Amino acid sequence: MNEPTPKAELAVDGLTVRFGGLTAVESMSFEVRAGEVLSLIGPNGAGKTTAFNAITGYIPPDAGTIAYRGTKLTGLKPNRIAELGVVRTFQKTSVFMGQSVLDNVLLGLHLASRQTPLAIILDLPSVAHEEKALAMEARRILGFVELDARAAQLAAALPYGELRLLEVAIALAARPTLLLLDEPVSGMNPAETASFMKLIAKIRALGITILLVEHDMRMVMGVSDRVICLNHGRIIASGSPSEIQRDPEVIRAYLGERYVRAQG
Amino acid sequence: MKRAITIAWLGFLVSVPLWLTNLYVLHVLIMTGIFIIAAMSLNLLLGYTGQLSLGHVAFFGLGAYTSSLVSLGFSVHLLPAWEVTLDPKPVWLGMLAGMALAGACGWAIGRLSFKVRGAYFVIVTISFAEVIRLVALNWVELTQGPMALNNIPYLRLGIPDLIEVSFLRKPANYYLVLAVAVVCYILIRRLVSSRAGRAMIALRENEPLAASVGVDVTRCLVLATVVSAAMAGAAGALYAHYVRIVDPDVFLFIYTVTMVIMVVTGGKGTLAGPVVGGCIFGLLPEVLRSFEIGPEVQWVTYGALMVLVVYFLPEGIVPALRGWWRRRSGEPVEAEQPRPAAEAAR
Numbered sequence: 071m072n073e074p075t076p077k078a079e080l081a082v083d084g085l086t087v088r089f090g091g092l093t094a095v096e097s098m099s100f101e102v103r104a105g106e107v108l109s110l111i112g113p114n115g116a117g118k119t120t121a122f123n124a125i126t127g128y129i130p131p132d133a134g135t136i137a138y139r140g141t142k143l144t145g146l147k148p149n150r151i152a153e154l155g156v157v158r159t160f161q162k163t164s165v166f167m168g169q170s171v172l173d174n175v176l177l178g179l180h181l182a183s184r185q186t187p188l189a190i191i192l193d194l195p196s197v198a199h200e201e202k203a204l205a206m207e208a209r210r211i212l213g214f215v216e217l218d219a220r221a222a223q224l225a226a227a228l229p230y231g232e233l234r235l236l237e238v239a240i241a242l243a244a245r246p247t248l249l250l251l252d253e254p255v256s257g258m259n260p261a262e263t264a265s266f267m268k269l270i271a272k273i274r275a276l277g278i279t280i281l282l283v284e285h286d287m288r289m290v291m292g293v294s295d296r297v298i299c300l301n302h303g304r305i306i307a308s309g310s311p312s313e314i315q316r317d318p319e320v321i322r323a324y325l326g327e328r329y330v331r332a333q334g
Numbered sequence: 335m336k337r338a339i340t341i342a343w344l345g346f347l348v349s350v351p352l353w354l355t356n357l358y359v360l361h362v363l364i365m366t367g368i369f370i371i372a373a374m375s376l377n378l379l380l381g382y383t384g385q386l387s388l389g390h391v392a393f394f395g396l397g398a399y400t401s402s403l404v405s406l407g408f409s410v411h412l413l414p415a416w417e418v419t420l421d422p423k424p425v426w427l428g429m430l431a432g433m434a435l436a437g438a439c440g441w442a443i444g445r446l447s448f449k450v451r452g453a454y455f456v457i458v459t460i461s462f463a464e465v466i467r468l469v470a471l472n473w474v475e476l477t478q479g480p481m482a483l484n485n486i487p488y489l490r491l492g493i494p495d496l497i498e499v500s501f502l503r504k505p506a507n508y509y510l511v512l513a514v515a516v517v518c519y520i521l522i523r524r525l526v527s528s529r530a531g532r533a534m535i536a537l538r539e540n541e542p543l544a545a546s547v548g549v550d551v552t553r554c555l556v557l558a559t560v561v562s563a564a565m566a567g568a569a570g571a572l573y574a575h576y577v578r579i580v581d582p583d584v585f586l587f588i589y590t591v592t593m594v595i596m597v598v599t600g601g602k603g604t605l606a607g608p609v610v611g612g613c614i615f616g617l618l619p620e621v622l623r624s625f626e627i628g629p630e631v632q633w634v635t636y637g638a639l640m641v642l643v644v645y646f647l648p649e650g651i652v653p654a655l656r657g658w659w660r661r662r663s664g665e666p667v668e669a670e671q672p673r674p675a676a677e678a679a680r
Contacts, residue, residue, distance in 0.1 A: 126546065152548035160546075166539040177536040181548040183529040187557060190528040191521055197528060244547040 079104045079279050085134035087120050094120040096303040102281050109282040109290045112300035118283040119161055122252055126158045127151045155247035159237045165225045172221040175208040178243030215239045231262040248279045255286050267293050351505035360504045366616030367511035368573050371518050373596035373608035375565035381602035383558045384538030388456050388590055389463030393436040395584040397567025398574035401432035402486045410476045425489040429571040433564045440563025444556035467585035482581035489575050507576045518565050523605055599643045601650025610651050
């Protein structure tokens with residue numbers, strides 16, 4: 071990280087989260103730069119998802135500050151953080167199961183819509199006009215993730231890989247400028263993962279910054295500009311994918327002390 | 335096609351008082367209509383936001399009492415030296431006041447639900463209804479307590495001494511209830527097919543995900559409870575000025591249960607659900623009575639039918655009929671869809 075830093079979009083400073091006696095994240099500091107793909111990796115329980123939850127307002131941090139484009143996120147509710155352009159997906163597949171695929175994206179378009187309760191009750195023409203525009207936008211987003219053929223189907227009827235695409239479509243509907251993806255390809259087969267990597271490139275081309283939590287190393291090394299490795303709630307290494315792959319600390323965290331010694 | 339069916343239905347409903355000579359049956363229809371309005375309001379909360387309010391009758395009773403008191407006038411001592419007096423006001427103003435007060439209480443309950451959800455929300459609403467009932471029972475100076483509010487004036491609309499409609503007789507009340515029910519139905523339909531309704535559905539289906547795309551959960555719940563409470567208040571006001579006597583028994587838990595039954599059997603989260611459920615379980619006691627069987631057999635049959643509906647049509651009558659219709663006309667969308675998967679996910 072010695073090159074002149076471009077402007078930091080998301081600045082995490084001294085983030086600490088405790089669950090009772092367990093410190094899940096300990097004084098973690100990092101920043102996400104505009105337009106990059108930054109990955110958080112680390113063994114299970116390293117604090118990746120906890121960091122995600124703290125950034126997006128789902129759990130209150132015990133210490134530290136999080137700021138996005140100069141606005142403090144700590145203390146804000148998740149919906150306010152989403153309004154600022156920071157939108158996440160969830161580790162456990164999370165869509166609106168009982169709704170059609172198209173309706174899922176329409177629900178995600180909440181922030182894109184400007185109807186007031188009064189206008190809705192009076193059924194003003196602007197409402198119908200906007201509804202039409204929203205439906206078109208939803209179809210466009212489904213096309214973007216290549217789910218348009220499934221629009222009319224119930225979300226619960228989708229196969230696993232497509233559900234994960236739908237999650238991304240819902241998140242994109244909220245018009246993020248920073249997208250946080252929590253293990254988006256877990257459970258996908260290699261072909262699905264490969265096409266998801268292409269999707270990430272497409273999202274990136276829209277100018278959306280991406281913060282990624284992922285276990286699939288082929289994916290992490292393939293799409294990331296920078297990688298941060300966590301272990302026991304602390305940052306143990308950060309750098310470009312190739313630097314991370316050679317870092318002894320990272321190898322120790324993943325493969326254990328003995329392996330490092332054996333390698334000599 | 336759909337529009338034609340709607341118009342035919344409305345035409346039929348409008349024609350009822352013209353050929354129905356039995357005033358008792360008309361009375362039953364009016365009461366059923368009032369309960370359908372209350373059930374529709376409950377459906378907005380239970381069916382769309384997924385929050386079970388077991389104190390919904392409180393809003394109904396608040397509407398009834400407020401509307402009655404405003405139109406009767408009252409005089410109470412809040413402190414020994416401080417007397418508050420209200421002269422009788424026109425009935426329509428009372429009805430609006432009833433809706434407003436019920437809506438305001440709905441606002442408070444909605445704000446509370448920011449902290450309490452699920453079982454706790456149920457307990458809060460039950461307690462709220464019980465507290466209101468105790469106030470109505472014990473604040474004798476204001477509510478006459480168990481002696482009930484009598485001689486509640488009926489609604490008159492129009493310009494005095496020129497043209498005026500009085501809602502005293504049953505046919506007039508039937509049309510009034512029908513009109514209010516249609517207005518409520520249209521309002522709910524507009525609401526749920528809009529951004530606000532989608533936010534409610536999102537909240538019901540997956541609250542963390544809804545918040546992650548920017549849905550303000552509290553605001554959305556408050557909007558739903560306010561609209562729902564005001565509609566229940568309107569139903570209560572209609573009830574008060576139709577029956578023209580209100581006692582603390584309007585707050586009985588059984589009325590909430592009746593509303594919940596109407597919504598759940600009809601199909602919660604569907605527009606037609608509470609109407610269908612309300613028609614069936616509002617009219618069923620009367621239909622059973624006409625068979626000249628003992629009252630215990632009537633109620634056992636009522637209960638058994640309810641259990642059967644819930645057991646065999648867990649989603650409710652309207653979704654079941656819709657699914658059956660789709661399968662018959664061969665629409666592939668739901669035919670391929672295994673039902674249990676959708677339920678398990680819920």
